[in-house]
Amino acid sequence: MNAIVCIKQVPDTEAPVKVQGGQLALAGMPTMLNAFDEYAIEEALLLREKFGGKVTALCMGPAEAAEALKKALAMGADEAVLLSDPAFEGADPWATAYTLAAAIRKIGAYDIVLLGKQSTDGTSASVGPAVARFLGLPALTYVFKVREADFNGLKITVERLLEGRREVVAGRLPAVVAVVKDINQPRYPTLLGIRKASKAVIPTWGAADLAAAGANAAGFGRAGAPSVVAAVDYPPPRAGKVELLPGATPEEQAALLADRLLGLKVL
Amino acid sequence: MTIQTHNPQEYQGIWVWVEQEGGRAHPVAWELLGQGRKIADALGAPLAAVVMGAGVAGLAQEAISYGADTAYLADDATLEPFRLEPYAALLVRLVREHKPAVLLLGATTRGRDLSAAAAADLETGLAADCTGLSVEPGTGKVHFVRPAMGGSVLLTIITANQRPQIGSIRPRVFELPAATAGRTGQIVPVAAALAAADIPTQVLEVLREEGGVNLTAAKVIVAGGRGVGGPDGFKPLQELADLLGGAVGASRSAVDQGWIAYPHQVGQTGVTVRPDLYIAAGISGAIQHAAGMRGSRYIVAINKDAEAPIFSFADLGIVGDLKAIIPALTQALRSKM
Numbered sequence: 001m002n003a004i005v006c007i008k009q010v011p012d013t014e015a016p017v018k019v020q021g022g023q024l025a026l027a028g029m030p031t032m033l034n035a036f037d038e039y040a041i042e043e044a045l046l047l048r049e050k051f052g053g054k055v056t057a058l059c060m061g062p063a064e065a066a067e068a069l070k071k072a073l074a075m076g077a078d079e080a081v082l083l084s085d086p087a088f089e090g091a092d093p094w095a096t097a098y099t100l101a102a103a104i105r106k107i108g109a110y111d112i113v114l115l116g117k118q119s120t121d122g123t124s125a126s127v128g129p130a131v132a133r134f135l136g137l138p139a140l141t142y143v144f145k146v147r148e149a150d151f152n153g154l155k156i157t158v159e160r161l162l163e164g165r166r167e168v169v170a171g172r173l174p175a176v177v178a179v180v181k182d183i184n185q186p187r188y189p190t191l192l193g194i195r196k197a198s199k200a201v202i203p204t205w206g207a208a209d210l211a212a213a214g215a216n217a218a219g220f221g222r223a224g225a226p227s228v229v230a231a232v233d234y235p236p237p238r239a240g241k242v243e244l245l246p247g248a249t250p251e252e253q254a255a256l257l258a259d260r261l262l263g264l265k266v267l
Numbered sequence: 268m269t270i271q272t273h274n275p276q277e278y279q280g281i282w283v284w285v286e287q288e289g290g291r292a293h294p295v296a297w298e299l300l301g302q303g304r305k306i307a308d309a310l311g312a313p314l315a316a317v318v319m320g321a322g323v324a325g326l327a328q329e330a331i332s333y334g335a336d337t338a339y340l341a342d343d344a345t346l347e348p349f350r351l352e353p354y355a356a357l358l359v360r361l362v363r364e365h366k367p368a369v370l371l372l373g374a375t376t377r378g379r380d381l382s383a384a385a386a387a388d389l390e391t392g393l394a395a396d397c398t399g400l401s402v403e404p405g406t407g408k409v410h411f412v413r414p415a416m417g418g419s420v421l422l423t424i425i426t427a428n429q430r431p432q433i434g435s436i437r438p439r440v441f442e443l444p445a446a447t448a449g450r451t452g453q454i455v456p457v458a459a460a461l462a463a464a465d466i467p468t469q470v471l472e473v474l475r476e477e478g479g480v481n482l483t484a485a486k487v488i489v490a491g492g493r494g495v496g497g498p499d500g501f502k503p504l505q506e507l508a509d510l511l512g513g514a515v516g517a518s519r520s521a522v523d524q525g526w527i528a529y530p531h532q533v534g535q536t537g538v539t540v541r542p543d544l545y546i547a548a549g550i551s552g553a554i555q556h557a558a559g560m561r562g563s564r565y566i567v568a569i570n571k572d573a574e575a576p577i578f579s580f581a582d583l584g585i586v587g588d589l590k591a592i593i594p595a596l597t598q599a600l601r602s603k604m
Contacts, residue, residue, distance in 0.1 A: 013535060019420060120535055125379050163484065219269070226391045227426045234421070251599075257583070
């Protein structure tokens with residue numbers, strides 16, 4: 001069982017976001033491993049514990065994004081690959097998926113590709129299905145349980161968490177599996193793991209490496225991105241200020257609130 | 268420079284995908300047809316609906332009553348229930364044949380998968396999970412607006428040269444239009460693109476029991492956080508939600524404590540909701556939670572802590588103990604409704 005886990009280093013979700021000159025000012029923001037990707041890494045490790053094999057973590061980003069890969073290695077991933085090249089900068093979700101798919105092809109032997117359902121910064125939830133299309137694989141998204149996997153018979157059965165329902169789906173392997181939170185409880189890296197990861201030399205692949213493996217460099221980065229971010233704005237503040245309801249007792253407060261809610265005409 | 272460059276001049280018209288289940292359309296499809304009609308009229312362009320499923324012929328006529336000039340109708344056993352691969356293959360084939368300039372889908376789990384797959388195949392841009400859009404009258408260029416970074420910013424996304432311009436739009440962004448009975452249009456039957464044997468997935472079962480909450484469709488959400496105190500603390504919230512015909516939401520900390528199941532989680536690592544009324548009980552309102560519910564029309568906050576961040580963006584607030592206020596509110600509403 002060889003698993004490839006696509007991960008992303010994202011701005012810390014607790015950090016304030018700044019806009020400068022109509023674009024996001026990301027430089028200097030503290031970063032973290034995308035929360036959903038931790039679940040994808042954990043799921044890959046659980047599959048390896050059950051079936052044996054290898055887990056490779058794959059990340060596209062600047063040199064600092066190696067931190068995300070080190071965390072994956074510290075959690076127990078066997079190998080890591082960083083995709084970093086000025087030619088990859090400015091990618092939209094299409095170009096990101098195209099580049100990741102090219103790298104997955106170059107890695108070669110894989111039975112399953114895992115990733116988080118979305119990143120906490122871009123939140124497009126489109127990279128998983130797009131990677132699947134570029135690789136010609138089925139996409140199993142919003143997965144919150146792997147019921148059965150058969151890497152000899154090349155079959156997997158998962159539960160998907162959809163609006164108001166769960167769907168049990170059987171799919172062919174290899175497949176791209178995008179996971180939601182709650183599929184597992186991601187492990188903490190061990191001290192030994194952290195020490196090993198800190199010494200790991202992570203190979204970096206650039207545009208030329210992927211092009212040599214058959215990818216079309218016209219699909220990378222800003223040049224390959226069909227969409228652009230034309231403007232970045234702060235959302236308008238919610239109108240008005242909070243109105244605090246008076247009332248000396250919970251009953252009084254509740255009665256006032258009940259009247260206001262009935263007056264809203266939403267009930 | 269993209270791999271295959273499109274000529275925008277060759278693309279015309281607005282398309283809307285009509286998501287359906289068991290022959291019933293998701294309301295977002297009609298919301299998008301309503302908005303699509305306005306755009307089509309402003310541009311002098313045609314509006315088409317794409318209906319896929321089995322036994323869904325009635326939906327094609329319904330799409331016309333909601334404003335479509337044309338409805339492409341694929342009625343085939345392989346298209347029920349929804350699976351990404353046969354849907355994407357057919358949608359992509361239809362787009363290549365007919366070249367629409369704009370393709371709109373609801374930002375549901377299905378719509379987000381389908382839009383991403385179609386954009387990948389067609390080599391075009393996708394603006395995902397949008398909360399607004401506008402169209403340049405002269406060029407027909409769509410400015411899609413979507414939140415990012417946990418709702419801290421709004422991005423305007425443009426697909427400048429590739430076509431179609433694809434956007435997935437959240438439910439309840441646009442008004443549900445009124446249907447016009449007897450409105451006429453053209454229904455174009457189309458065949459499925461994939462044979463049954465070529466579809467790599469199979470839906471074995473749909474489970475609707477525990478965890479079957481549908482927060483994205485709820486008009487009223489009563490949500491609890493750390494202040495709820497434990498699993499039993501959610502019972503009064505459920506009673507209030509039941510009375511209001513709503514659903515129960517939760518903050519991440521309540522879910523992480525194991526008090527309530529993950530499908531109830533609202534926020535950056537849960538679901539994003541836009542109900543008419545959001546009652547946040549014992550929720551501090553950290554940015555990760557706010558990310559998932561800021562778009563609610565009316566927010567009521569109940570919290571013991573007058574300094575809780577939730578009071579900085581709620582419309583109405585009560586500083587007090589939810590354990591006393593929620594049951595009293597349920598009782599007061601019951602006597603008045």
